[in-house]
Amino acid sequence: MSELKTYPIILAHGIARFDFLSDLLLRIDNDDSDDGLHYFRNIRTHLMAHNFVVYHSHVSWAADVEARADDLKAGVERILHETGAEKVHIIAHSMGGLDARHMLYKNRDQQLHKKIASLTTIGTPHHGSAVADYVTGAVDLERVLVRAAAQLGLGAGIAGLWNLTTESRAAFNRKVESWEGSCGVRFRTYAGAQIRRKIFEPLRPFSDKIDGPNDGLVPVESARWKDEYFVGPVLDADHLNLIGWVDLSELPDYLSFFGMEARIKKLYLDIARELAQVFTL
Numbered sequence: 001m002s003e004l005k006t007y008p009i010i011l012a013h014g015i016a017r018f019d020f021l022s023d024l025l026l027r028i029d030n031d032d033s034d035d036g037l038h039y040f041r042n043i044r045t046h047l048m049a050h051n052f053v054v055y056h057s058h059v060s061w062a063a064d065v066e067a068r069a070d071d072l073k074a075g076v077e078r079i080l081h082e083t084g085a086e087k088v089h090i091i092a093h094s095m096g097g098l099d100a101r102h103m104l105y106k107n108r109d110q111q112l113h114k115k116i117a118s119l120t121t122i123g124t125p126h127h128g129s130a131v132a133d134y135v136t137g138a139v140d141l142e143r144v145l146v147r148a149a150a151q152l153g154l155g156a157g158i159a160g161l162w163n164l165t166t167e168s169r170a171a172f173n174r175k176v177e178s179w180e181g182s183c184g185v186r187f188r189t190y191a192g193a194q195i196r197r198k199i200f201e202p203l204r205p206f207s208d209k210i211d212g213p214n215d216g217l218v219p220v221e222s223a224r225w226k227d228e229y230f231v232g233p234v235l236d237a238d239h240l241n242l243i244g245w246v247d248l249s250e251l252p253d254y255l256s257f258f259g260m261e262a263r264i265k266k267l268y269l270d271i272a273r274e275l276a277q278v279f280t281l
Contacts, residue, residue: 005052006089006281007089008085008088009055009088010090010091011093012093015094050269057072069103070103087279091120091122095124097124098163098164101119104185105179113184121187126169126173126189128167189224189231191220191234192239194236196208199215215238216239243264244261244264
């Protein structure tokens with residue numbers, strides 16, 4: 001294991017890891033494996049090549065945020081035990097940021113926040129998304145999704161969709177605002193946005209449901225969370241670009257020397273380096 005230069009980093013994935021089958025078949029989360037097919041595409045290996053200690057989170061697929069928060073807590077405690085570190089950093093994409101916030105607040109009496117040095121969120125819907133409002137309001141959606149999830153062997157694990165609505169997020173934000181402001185965790189947020197023709201094509205109909213700049217699923221204003229946390233400028237990236245993935249139309253840019261792959265890797269490396277400066281061991 002690399003010598004600790006700052007606290008270990010946990011990459012916390014979003015609501016529904018699309019790589020769960022490849023992980024099951026290829027064991028792409030092994031410590032010595034290539035992560036070219038991982039949810040965070042080539043991010044962990046890139047950070048490890050620069051001597052950072054990095055782990056992937058493992059939380060329940062599309063489950064309720066409270067259950068996912070418990071899964072994340074178990075992962076944090078395991079990593080603290082394995083590394084002997086006093087704290088960890090969490091860099092989270094999409095719902096992963098909400099998992100972390102719920103974990104912190106849920107375990108406030110146990111002082112878990114004192115073991116989390118920082119939470120950096122990328123494309124996280126802190127104020128919810130009109131996409132979630134639309135999808136959860138669809139006729140018979142819950143019945144259809146429960147059936148589909150069961151057929152995939154995922155049980156009834158789709159409750160997390162309801163945690164992403166604007167109403168759900170507003171209620172949570174009101175409840176935790178005062179505590180989060182004084183808990184001592186360093187919060188930072190990043191947001192992405194693209195014009196419609198550049199957004200991953202299957203996301204474009206969802207993007208149309210959102211007023212204002214968005215990454216195809218999350219509005220910029222929701223990902224920003226609070227002005228004091230936001231690290232600008234807004235990134236030229238859609239929701240999948242933010243974790244290193246592209247569609248075929250983006251391949252020329254992705255593969256160019258200063259293309260998408262280089263920019264996304266640089267984003268995560270810049271975050272890690274900045275954390276190392278602030279939290280030097």
